[in-house]
Amino acid sequence: MSERPSILLVDDEVSNIEILSAVLEEDHDIYFATSGEEALAIARTALPDLILLDILMPGTDGYDVCTQIKNDPLLADVPVIFTTALGDQEAEVRGLELGAIDYIHKPISPVVVRARVRNHLEMKRLRDDLAKLAVTDALTGLGNRRRLERTLNVETARLSLSGGLLSVIILDIDFFKRFNDLYGHTAGDRCLTMVAAALNRAVRHGSDLTVRYGGEEFACVxxxxxxxxAMEIARGIRERVEALNIPHSGSEAAPTVSVSIGVATAPCVPGAPPEAWIRAADEQLYIAKAAGRNMVSGTIFEVPVAATVE
Structure with missing residues (x-):
């Protein structure tokens, strides 16, 4: 997978795309679209780091595209630079009010384009780094609850375009309060970090997310x-935690630290509430606990969708 920044060029004039591409392709991965509709479709699949967007296009113009980008949870954080031959201040103000971060005027200056693109990509990288710190659990290095909620919002929106499946795992360390009481909070913190590492090793794909959901509770998206x-991954998590062989004399589930796990899978549909997966996985976690703990329970469920009011 390329680590170069990616840029989506949007212009109904192919010659303009060719000029911009020639200026930027050496250091960036380039996508292009010749209409607003095509731009939105490509943006939702490619998730570019920056969009250079023409204003005057037939059909869906640049203003409309920018509005839809900023209203889409999947794309809202992608910076948009308008490229335009319009020179009036009113047009610039309108674009900035819609969420664009800059303007590049045509005919373009290659030096100006490179400099502005470089600066905005660097600012985006810094914003992304700060945002990552804000959604990271300090003890385990996993994501935190805020990261979980944000990822669920993005993934349910993305997958609803194709009806793709989404699975969520929630797990809880069995009798963790007793562990802390018996061995102390330093040992408790060490246990949490070891379980977090086991969780990370069990998850297979770069697109999967692992988080510390609450005190001794973890989740995977x-x-x-x-x-x-998802069930196979959950069973792998349980086995990896068991293999840590951390003594827990206060547990009624096993002689060592163990976890109870709930799994929920459903296809994403437009309008589906992201928290539905959390509720369904939580219910399965409760079932696993009620059945004796140190086990996995899962379900394929139907996502409730709020009815629209006529």
């Missing part, structure tokens, strides 16, 4: 994972 795959 598995985009496009079938139920059988």
């Amino acid at each position: 598995l985009p496009e994972a079938r139920f059988e795959e």
